[in-house]
Amino acid sequence: MLAQMEELNAELQELRLSMSQAKEDASTMEAELEKTRKEAQETAERADKAERSLSIWMRTTKKEQTRVTDIQVRVMEAERQAREMTKEVATLRAELDEERITLRARSKELKVAMEELEPVKKARDKFELEARDERRTKLLFKADGDNLRQRQRSTDDENSRLRLEHGKMSNELTETKEQNTLLRSIVGGVDEITAMKVREKLLETQVLSLKRNLRNISDTSDSYHKKMLELEAEIAADAELMHKFKSTTQGQVLLELRAGKQQLEEAHVKAAQLREEKEEAEREAERRNQELTNLLAEAQAEINRLIDSLTTEKTAKEILQTKLNTLNAEFEELRDLQRLTKEALQAARRTLQDTDVNVNNLLLKLNFIDSMISRYEVPTDNIALMLKVSAAGMVDG
Structure with a gap:
């Protein structure tokens, strides 16, 4: 009996050593299990992070892709x-x-109108x-006397009438000058108008000289009286010449002046009409040219902006394509990592489940054996069986 007890004690010592070794193994397994759990948790976190990154x-x-489509549209x-x-x-x-083309045609019409003014220029020359x-x-009327005084009185009346007519002609010349100035402002730079201006100034100078001569007639009465005897023989010829002058030359000049004035007025009206049409055409052409310039500038700016x-x-598309390729490669890597992570998680879950089952079974058995050993009432056969x-x-675990 004592020998059996010693053997039993020896077996108990071995059992206790085995239990201590089992507890150490259990502690080691718990530490490894905790490490495995941490690794599994980290793997799960990385997998969640990878899934979030993949979703983003x-x-x-x-x-x-939507932005690229909008850009293409x-x-x-x-x-x-x-x-x-x-x-x-x-x-x-x-x-x-x-x-x-229309402006060129109207310019030609204006040149034709200027050519139509040529008769007015000829009338001025005449x-x-x-x-x-x-x-x-x-200058031939330089006589005096009874007949000469009579002629002087008639001449004075005639001179008064001539002064009035010359005043009218001066007014007409002033109007003609204004009209010529207006015509020159319309067609500026035309040689015919310049020549007409010179002739107009010469005619104005001659008219002023004629007025001075008419004023000098009254001042030269005494000289007329002195030359009366010399000019008595010429009175008849002078009277006939004066009558001819009155009846033909002056009347013809006045008629030609009136016709020239009428032609000038018509040419002035036509020139004013042509000027208005030219100005309107120039304004319209300028407006169209400005619109065309603006449209060309807008088109060039739009083309530059489009370029x-x-x-x-194109650069953004290339960058986006490179980024898409990089993201596709990362996506493939993430898919591989996700697959590996899922496999690792499944293996870790299986390992944890198996480890938990084995550890729980071992702890239950060790606790049961420890409780049985602590009681010395347990029969030896039962201890050996346990x-x-x-x-x-343990072998199964």
Whole structure:
């Protein structure tokens, strides 16, 4: 019995050593289990982070694709607008060419109108010659006496009438000068108008000289009286010449002046009409030219903006494509990592489950054996049986 007890004690010592070793193994397994749990948790966190990154990437990719589609739509719309603006610019250029042709035709009409003023210039030249003849003719009337005084009185009356008519002619010349100034402002730089201006100044000078001569008639009465005897023989011829001058030359000059004035007025009206049409055409051409310039500037700015936009969009598209390729590669890596993580998680879960089951079974058995050993009332056969069962359970675990 004592020997059996010693053997039992020895077996108990071995059992206790085995239990201590089992507890150490259990502690080691618990530490490894905790480490495995931490690794599994970290793997799960990385997997969650990868899933979130994948979700964010998919949303970003969708937005980028939508943006690329919008950019392509805008580029197509800009190209369509550029084509329409090109057509409109071509139309405006055609209209501008038509306006230039119209302006050339109106310029030709204005030149024709200036040529029609040529008879007025000729009438002025003829009037100048007649005025010179009149001045020479009046120098012949240098007699005095009863007949000469009578003639002087008639001459004074005639001179008064001539003064009135010359005043009228001066007014008409002033009006003609104003009209010529207006015509020169319309067609500025035309040689015929310049020549007419010179002749007009010469005619004005001659008219002033004629007025001075008429004023000098009354002052030279005494000299007329002294030359009375010399000019008595010439009175009849002078009277006939004066009558001829009155009946033919002066009347013809006045008629020609009136006709020239009428022609000048008509030419002035026509020139004013042509000037208004020319100014209107020039304003219209300038407005069209300005519109065309603005449209061309807008079209050029739009084309430059489209080129810059296309260049920027092309660069952005290339960057986006590179980013998409990079994201696709990362996505593949994330999918592989997710697959590996899921496999690792499943293996860890299986390992944890198996480890938990084995550890729980071992702890239950060890606690049961410890409780049985602490009681010395347990029969030896039962202890040996339990040891066998415990050893078999450890082997299974």
